[in-house]
Amino acid sequence: MNEDSHPSHRHQPVAVVTGAASGIGRATALRLAREGYELALLDVDPVGTAETCERIRQADGRAHPFRVDLSSPDEVASVVGTVEVNVGRPTLLVNVAGIGVAATVLETSDEDWDRVLAVNLTGPFLTTRAILPSMVAAGQGVIINVASVAGQIGLARRAAYCASKAGLVGLTRAVAVDHAKQGIRCVAICPGTVETEWIGKILANAEDPAAARAAMAARQLDGQLGSPDEIAAVIAFVAGAEGRFINGAALIIDGGLTTA
Ligand SMILES: NC(=O)c1ccc[n+]([C@@H]2O[C@H](COP(=O)([O-])OP(=O)(O)OC[C@H]3O[C@@H](n4cnc5c(N)ncnc54)[C@H](O)[C@@H]3O)[C@@H](O)[C@H]2O)c1
Structure with a gap:
């Protein structure tokens, strides 16, 4: 690594995006790269x-x-250490990675409950805990947690998922309250149905994929699914200087699904 390429000699802000291999995480990474972040x-x-x-x-x-x-x-502690040394200290963390299980409480196994909570709630806790110290030291940082409308309302046969996302909204508020005076903002994004690989898999497994897609689309007031780019655009806005006044909020981006 020559001197110019060493992290401390660069002026590009560093953002960490989880779940970046697919869907909303990928769209967010692509968008933030266009906004000038190193990812x-x-x-x-x-x-x-x-x-x-x-x-x-x-x-x-x-x-x-x-x-x-x-x-x-x-793994999280180790990877954050590597990112800070080899890429730089992040001023933006976007927790996007998540999983779901289609089950009521009665249908949910101990293993599925633990796994959903571990990825969707413990994961953002671990990344936040690992990255916050350098943000606090820098006196600035934004943490954006991709929750879901499932953190706001009950969705059928999504017991562990709803619990994990409501927990993530709670974690978001707690981090905002504890760290605002240190220059940190923490915001939850609650998408409705967004056309990603995840939704593609759910539809592919449906008995009648076309009918399942139509039913999913009908939940939005204008009958259309959201796109990953539309969620990424909100994340980029919240992360930027114009988002300064947004803190501790759970922003619902759902085509009106929860208002119907
Ligand atoms: N698609 C939707 O309709 C929708 C709606 C509301 C909220 N969300 C939320 O948005 C986020 C992204 O969803 P998506 O639709 O883009 O899903 P996706 O399945 O396309 O992407 C999720 C990504 O998370 C990664 N991931 C899963 N478990 C992981 C783990 N243990 N460690 C590291 N990475 C892991 C996957 O590999 C994948 O790349 C999720 O948190 C999801 O709950 C999605």
Whole structure:
């Protein structure tokens, strides 16, 4: 590494995006790269993360892939240390990675409950705890947690998922309250139904994929699904200087799903 390329000699802000191999995380990474951030992309899927990296580099952006299981405290602590040394100290953390299980409480196994909570709630706790100290030392930082409308309302057969996302909204508020005076903002984004690989898999497994898609689309007031780019645009706005007054909020971006 020559002197110019050493992290401390660069002026590009560093952002960490989790879940960057796919869907909303990938769209967010691509958008933030266009906004001038250097990206550390964290995901358990190295193939998808490499593809996101490649797309950012092709557009003259800077991105670095890191394979990590975000539910593992050791892996998260280790990867954040590596990011801080090799890429730089992040001023933006976007927690996007998440998983879901279609089940009522009665249908939810101990393993599924633990796994959903571990990825969707413990993961953002671990990344936040690891990255906050350098943000606090710098006197600035933004943490954005991608929750869900499932953190605001009950969704059928999504017991663990709803609990994890409501917990993530609570974590967001707690971090905002505790660290605002240190220059930190923490905001939750609550998307409705967004057309990603995840939704593609749910539809592909449906008995009648076309009918399932139509039913999903009908939940939005204008009958259309959201796009990952639309969520990424909100994340970029919240992260930027114009988002300064947004703190501790849970922003619902759902095409009106929760208002119907
Ligand atoms: N798509 C929607 O309709 C929708 C709606 C509301 C909220 N969300 C939330 O948005 C986020 C992204 O969803 P998406 O639709 O883009 O999903 P996706 O499945 O396309 O992407 C999720 C990413 O998270 C990664 N991931 C999963 N477990 C991980 C782990 N243990 N460690 C590291 N990475 C892991 C996956 O590899 C994948 O790249 C999720 O938190 C989801 O709950 C999605």
